[in-house]
Amino acid sequence: MxxxxxxxxxxxxxxxxxxxxxxxxxxxQKTGVVAAVFFVILVFVAIFCYQLAPYGINExxxxxxxxxxxxxxxxxxxxxxxxxxxxVLCGTRISLSVGFLSVTIVAxxxxxxxxxxxxxxxxxxxxxxxxxxVLYAFPGLILAIAIVAILGPGLTNVVIAIIVFRIPIFAxxxxxxxxxxxxxxxxxxxxxxxxxxxxxxxxxxxxGALPSVIVxxxxxxxxxxxxxxxxxxxxxxxxxxTPEWGxxxxxxxxxxxxxxxxAMFPGLAIFxxxxxxxxxxxxxxxxxxxxxxxx
Amino acid sequence: xxxxxxxxxxxxxxxxxFTDNGVVRAVENLSFKLQEGxxxxxxxxxxxxxxxxxxxIMGLFKGTTGRVVEGEIIFEGKDLxxxxxxxxxxIRGKDISMIFxxxxxxxxxxxxxxxxxxxxxxEHQNVGxxxxxxxxxxxxxxxxxxxxxxxxxxxxxxxxxxxxxxxMIAIALVCRPKILIADEPTTALDVxxxxxxxDLMRRLKERSGTSIIFITHSLGVVAEMCDEVLVMYCSRAMxxxxxxxxxxxxxxxxxxxxMASIPKxxxxxxxxYTIPGNVPNPRFMPKGCKFAPRCSEAMDICHEEEPPFFDxxxxxxxxxxLCSNGREVK
Numbered sequence: 271m272x273x274x275x276x277x278x279x280x281x282x283x284x285x286x287x288x289x290x291x292x293x294x295x296x297x298x299q300k301t302g303v304v305a306a307v308f309f310v311i312l313v314f315v316a317i318f319c320y321q322l323a324p325y326g327i328n329e330x331x332x333x334x335x336x337x338x339x340x341x342x343x344x345x346x347x348x349x350x351x352x353x354x355x356x357x358v359l360c361g362t363r364i365s366l367s368v369g370f371l372s373v374t375i376v377a378x379x380x381x382x383x384x385x386x387x388x389x390x391x392x393x394x395x396x397x398x399x400x401x402x403x404v405l406y407a408f409p410g411l412i413l414a415i416a417i418v419a420i421l422g423p424g425l426t427n428v429v430i431a432i433i434v435f436r437i438p439i440f441a442x443x444x445x446x447x448x449x450x451x452x453x454x455x456x457x458x459x460x461x462x463x464x465x466x467x468x469x470x471x472x473x474x475x476x477x478g479a480l481p482s483v484i485v486x487x488x489x490x491x492x493x494x495x496x497x498x499x500x501x502x503x504x505x506x507x508x509x510x511x512t513p514e515w516g517x518x519x520x521x522x523x524x525x526x527x528x529x530x531x532x533a534m535f536p537g538l539a540i541f542x543x544x545x546x547x548x549x550x551x552x553x554x555x556x557x558x559x560x561x562x563x564x565x
Numbered sequence: 566x567x568x569x570x571x572x573x574x575x576x577x578x579x580x581x582x583f584t585d586n587g588v589v590r591a592v593e594n595l596s597f598k599l600q601e602g603x604x605x606x607x608x609x610x611x612x613x614x615x616x617x618x619x620x621x622i623m624g625l626f627k628g629t630t631g632r633v634v635e636g637e638i639i640f641e642g643k644d645l646x647x648x649x650x651x652x653x654x655x656i657r658g659k660d661i662s663m664i665f666x667x668x669x670x671x672x673x674x675x676x677x678x679x680x681x682x683x684x685x686x687x688e689h690q691n692v693g694x695x696x697x698x699x700x701x702x703x704x705x706x707x708x709x710x711x712x713x714x715x716x717x718x719x720x721x722x723x724x725x726x727x728x729x730x731x732x733m734i735a736i737a738l739v740c741r742p743k744i745l746i747a748d749e750p751t752t753a754l755d756v757x758x759x760x761x762x763x764d765l766m767r768r769l770k771e772r773s774g775t776s777i778i779f780i781t782h783s784l785g786v787v788a789e790m791c792d793e794v795l796v797m798y799c800s801r802a803m804x805x806x807x808x809x810x811x812x813x814x815x816x817x818x819x820x821x822x823x824m825a826s827i828p829k830x831x832x833x834x835x836x837x838y839t840i841p842g843n844v845p846n847p848r849f850m851p852k853g854c855k856f857a858p859r860c861s862e863a864m865d866i867c868h869e870e871e872p873p874f875f876d877x878x879x880x881x882x883x884x885x886x887l888c889s890n891g892r893e894v895k
Contacts, residue, residue, distance in 0.1 A: 391628075452628055453628050453629075454670065455665055455667055455670040455671045456670060456671050456672055456673045456674075457673075458625055458665070458671075459663075459665055459671040459672070459733070459736075460673065460681075460684065461625055461627065461657070462623055462625060462657055462658060462662060462663040462665075463657065463658035463662065463684055463685040463688060463736065464654045464655060464656070464657035464658035464659060464685065464688050464689060465658075465684060465688060466654065466688070469684075469688075473676070473684075474673055474676070477675040477676070478673075478674075478675060
C-alpha cells in the first residue's frame with residue numbers, strides 16, 4: 271500500500287512533508303472527515319452564535335412557554351418562553367470555550383511536567399509520577415466535584431477542576447514518549463554535537479511527543495465538555511440564566527415527561543459534540559500513529 | 566611518523582555499566598594514542614568494547630548506567646574526564662565529533678536536514694542563521710550530495726541510507742573538528758556505497774587534516790583507511806601497531822585468527838576459517854588470558870595468568886605470552 275503511495279508521489283512529483291503524509295492518511299478515514307467538517311461548523315457557530323441566533327438568549331415570552339418545535343421556534347421554547355434553538359446555539363460557545371481553554375492549559379502544563387519528569391528521571395521522576403498516580407486513582411468526575419466543592423461553583427472553577435484532574439493524563443503520555451526518545455540514537459547524535467539540554471528537550475524530544483499530545487488533546491476536549499456539562503447539571507458549574515448545555519438539561523429534567531424537546535436538544539448537542547471530538551481523535555490517532563507510518 | 570604529536574591519549578581507561586544484574590566491564594584498562602592527522606582503526610567483534618570506547622571519549626553516558634571508573638583521556642593537554650559537563654559540551658561537536666553506526670536512526674525524523682546540520686554551527690560558532698546556512702550548503706556540497714539546495718529543506722525519510730550517512734558526515738565535520746570518531750560508519754550500507762563513503766572520508770580527511778578514530782569490525786576497511794590499528798577482544802586491547810606491520814606479521818593469535826577468516830579473492834576453499842568457540846560471557850570471564858579458551862596456541866600459563874602487554878617498539882604491542890620476548894609494559 272505504501273509502495274503505491276510512493277509511486278503516485280513519484281509520478282505527481284509532490285513533495286512529501288510530514289503534513290502531506292498526515293493529510294493523505296487522514297483523508298482516507300471517512301468518519302474522521304465528517305467529524306472534521308462538523309468540528310468546523312461547531313467552531314463557526316461558537317464564534318457567530320449571537321449573530322446566528324434568531325432570538326436573544328434571555329428574551330422572555332410568557333405567551334409561548336414550553337412550545338414544541340415549530341417553524342417559529344425550531345427547537346421549541348422553555349419554561350420562560352425563551353427560544354431553545356438560540357440558547358442551545360449560544361451554549362456551543364460556552365462548552366467549546368471551557369473545553370478548549372481547560373484542555374489547552376492542561377496540555378501545556380501536563381506536557382512540560384511529563385517532559386521534565388521523563389528527561390530528568392531519578393527521584394524527581396519518582397515523586398512526580400507518584401503524585402500523578404495519586405491523582406489518577408481518583409475517578410475524574412468525583413475529583414472534579416471535590417475540587418469545585420472546595421473552590422465554590424462557577425465555570426472558572428470548573429475549568430480549574432478539569433485542569434487538575436487531567437494533568438496526570440498528559441504528563442504520563444509525554445513522559446512515556448520522552449523516556450522512549452531520550453535514549454534514541456538521534457538524541458545521542460544531537461548530544462554528540464554539543465547540543466544543550468534545553469535544545470535537546472524542546473527541539474528534539476518535544477516534537478516527537480507531539481502526535482500523541484494532539485490525539486489526547488482532541489479526546490480530552492470531549493471529556494472536558496462532558497465534565498463541565500455534568501458539573502453544571504449537578505448545579506456546580508454554570509449559573510442560570512447561562513445557556514450552558516448541562517444546565518439546560520438540568521432545568522429540563524422536571525419537564526421530561528411532558529415536553530421531551532426541552533431535554534432532547536441540549537442532550538443532542540452534547541452528544542454530537544462529544545462524538546465529533548472522539549471521532550476526530552480516533553482519526554488523528556490513526557493518521558499520526560508512528561507505528562502505522564512507513565518510517 | 567613517530568615524531569608527530571599525540572592529539573589524544575587514552576590511559577588505562579575502564580568503563581563499566583552498572584546494571585541491575587551486576588557490573589558489565591565494557592572497557593578494561595585500555596590505553597592508546599592518536600597521532601595528529603592520522604587514522605587509528607579499532608577492530609574487534611561485536612561487544613568487544615569498541616563503541617563504548619567511543620562513547621567514553623565523547624562522554625555520552627547520560628541515560629545509561631555506564632560510567633568511566635578509571636583512567637585518563639587527554640586531549641590537548643587536558644584530561645577530558647576532569648572537565649565539567651558544560652565544558653565537555655563545548656568540546657563535543659566542535660573539537661571532537663562522532664559519526665554513528667546507524668544512518669537510518671541517527672537523524673531526527675521531524676527536523677529538516679539543514680536545521681540538523683546547522684545545529685552544531687549555531688551551538689559552537691557565533692554566527693547568524695543565514696551564514697550558518699551558507700556553511701551547511703558548502704559542507705553538503707563537499708560530501709558530494711546532489712541537489713544540495715533542496716536537500717536542506719527535506720526530511721531524513723526522503724533520503725537514502727547512503728545519503729543520510731553523507732549528511733551525518735557533514736554534521737560531524739561542519740565545525741572542522743580535530744578528531745572524528747567514526748563508529749562503524751559503513752556497516753549499515755551496501756558495498757558500493759561503503760566504498761563511496763570511505764572514499765569521501767579519506768578525501769575530507771586529507772583536506773582538513775582531521776585525526777580519525779575508525780571503529781569497525783572489518784579488517785579490509787582498516788587496511789584501506791588506517792595508519793595504526795588497535796585490536797580489541799573482551800573489553801581489552803590485544804594488539805596494537807602500525808597497520809602495515811600488523812597485517813604483515815600479526816603477533817597475537819587472535820589477530821592471526823581474524824586475518825585467517827577473511828576470504829581471499831580467487832582462492833577456492835571448502836570452508837572459511839573461523840576462530841573456534843564463542844566470545845566468553847562477560848559474567849564468566851576466563852581467569853587467565855581472555856582468548857585462551859579459543860586459542861590454538863594456548864599454553865598452561867595462558868589459562869592461569871593474564872598476559873601483560875609486551876612492547877616491540879614503534880607502537881607495536883601484544884598482549885600474549887607467546888610474545889614474552891618483547892619488553893614488558895607494566
